[in-house]
Amino acid sequence: MTGTRVLVLNSGSSSVKYQLLDMRDSSRLAVGLVERIGEETSRLKHTPPANGGQAREQTGPIADHEAALKAVAEELGKDGLGLDSPELAAIGHRVVHGGRQFTEPTVIDERVLAEIERLIPVAPLHNPANLTGIRTAQALRPDLPQVAVFDTAFHTTMPESAARYAIDVETADEHRIRRYGFHGTSHAYVSRATAKLLGRAPEEVNVIVLHLGNGASASAVRAGRCVDTSMGLTPLEGLVMGTRSGDLDPAVIFHLARVGGMSMDEIDTLLNKKSGLIGLCGDNDMREIRRRVDEGDERARLAFDIYIHRLRKYIGAYYAVLGRVDAIAFTAGVGENAAPVREAAVAGLEGLGLAVDAERNSVRSEEPRLVSPEGARVAVAVVPTDEELEIATQTYALVGSL
Numbered sequence: 444m445t446g447t448r449v450l451v452l453n454s455g456s457s458s459v460k461y462q463l464l465d466m467r468d469s470s471r472l473a474v475g476l477v478e479r480i481g482e483e484t485s486r487l488k489h490t491p492p493a494n495g496g497q498a499r500e501q502t503g504p505i506a507d508h509e510a511a512l513k514a515v516a517e518e519l520g521k522d523g524l525g526l527d528s529p530e531l532a533a534i535g536h537r538v539v540h541g542g543r544q545f546t547e548p549t550v551i552d553e554r555v556l557a558e559i560e561r562l563i564p565v566a567p568l569h570n571p572a573n574l575t576g577i578r579t580a581q582a583l584r585p586d587l588p589q590v591a592v593f594d595t596a597f598h599t600t601m602p603e604s605a606a607r608y609a610i611d612v613e614t615a616d617e618h619r620i621r622r623y624g625f626h627g628t629s630h631a632y633v634s635r636a637t638a639k640l641l642g643r644a645p646e647e648v649n650v651i652v653l654h655l656g657n658g659a660s661a662s663a664v665r666a667g668r669c670v671d672t673s674m675g676l677t678p679l680e681g682l683v684m685g686t687r688s689g690d691l692d693p694a695v696i697f698h699l700a701r702v703g704g705m706s707m708d709e710i711d712t713l714l715n716k717k718s719g720l721i722g723l724c725g726d727n728d729m730r731e732i733r734r735r736v737d738e739g740d741e742r743a744r745l746a747f748d749i750y751i752h753r754l755r756k757y758i759g760a761y762y763a764v765l766g767r768v769d770a771i772a773f774t775a776g777v778g779e780n781a782a783p784v785r786e787a788a789v790a791g792l793e794g795l796g797l798a799v800d801a802e803r804n805s806v807r808s809e810e811p812r813l814v815s816p817e818g819a820r821v822a823v824a825v826v827p828t829d830e831e832l833e834i835a836t837q838t839y840a841l842v843g844s845l
């Protein structure tokens with residue numbers, strides 16, 4: 444290995460987030476985002492801290508993930524950070540579903556690609572975008588190692604009691620139906636960062652991590668290992684999300700099909716893309732929902748209340764799963780920024796040792812911080828996630844060992 448830089452690609456269903464890092468000091472040379480891919484109003488925002496940090500934006504149609512990645516490569520080139528650089532050691536890809544086989548970061552070859560493809564039915568919004576990202580990057584730099592870092596990897600330590608659904612065992616095994624969990628790179632990073640914030644080793648602490656972004660999931664982490672998480676076979680189970688329903692009675696699906704006359708594809712779209720906050724109130728952005736709540740909007744209020752009610756149920760459930768909880772960590776777009784969500788999530792739970800201090804909770808910062816009162820039995824923390832740094836670190840360590 445000659446170079447010291449790693450490019451990280453996080454391809455979502457309609458966006459690509461990317462970062463170029465120098466692994467000698469983990470510094471960011473460039474960060475960016477392409478969003479609304481496939482629409483007329485696609486937007487690329489590119490910020491090169493290595494080149495003065497002045498952000499550049501372009502809007503206009505970007506048809507697909509391949510075009511998005513080529514546009515990213517071009518932007519990087521303008522700063523002399525192009526994909527042709529000999530400094531580039533590897534490209535690290537976030538891959539959402541890795542099934543049970545991938546418990547570690549993995550160098551991508553044809554067999555790995557085939558496996559990611561085989562898992563598309565259980566991550567239909569994510570794995571196809573991840574695959575396009577990998578194939579486009581391979582075409583641009585066929586000589587470079589490309590590494591997959593799986594969302595599911597951190598959750599492979601879950602005991603069978605948490606990972607199995609209570610359905611017929613043979614049927615479940617035949618179709619590999621079990622709870623896999625997602626956002627694992629974030630849950631791993633944040634649980635470790637929370638231990639560090641408490642000045643303890645990860646092995647010494649039990650943490651409930653609440654990753655609240657557009658997709659949202661909770662996990663129970665005992666001594667650094669995941670013992671339960673809210674997402675399941677697919678990223679649809681669990682918390683109320685931006686556009687996904689999270690938990691519901693599976694009979695809702697039979698009812699919509701038999702009585703409502705909906706097709707399976709229509710129900711899939713309903714639950715994954717038209718439910719959650721957007722289904723409840725027409726908005727999936729927590730900033731907009733809070734603005735509407737503050738104006739007295741009833742539908743936004745109900746959506747917020749349903750979101751919080753589900754979140755509190757998972758906090759209580761994972762408290763019981765762990766037995767002893769040292770910290771609850773809020774992370775991702777909503778968890779890091781929405782003080783009212785953190786406040787409502789633990790309101791009235793003093794009996795469990797949980798509380799937030801109003802003043803601490805209102806501080807805005809990019810740093811990990813405590814928002815619980817001085818001397819609280821359970822620390823409540825805001826711990827910004829950094830999936831890209833974690834992916835880069837794992838990628839660089841793997842290619843360094845080859």
Ligand SMILES: Nc1ncnc2c1ncn2[C@@H]1O[C@H](COP(=O)(O)OP(=O)(O)O)[C@@H](O)[C@H]1O
Nearest residue numbers: 655656657658727728729730775776777780781
């Ligand atoms: N200042 C803020 N206040 C409240 N919510 C916010 C704020 N900034 C971002 N969010 C929420 O974070 C979400 C995006 O979170 P993020 O972790 O970036 O999601 P993803 O990685 O799934 O795209 C937005 O949809 C919005 O609801």
Ligand SMILES: CC(=O)OP(=O)(O)O
Nearest residue numbers: 625626656657658678
């Ligand atoms: C797995 C998942 O839900 O990811 P995201 O939050 O990026 O949609």
Ligand SMILES: [Mg+2]
Nearest residue numbers: 656657658775
């Ligand atoms: Mg995210």
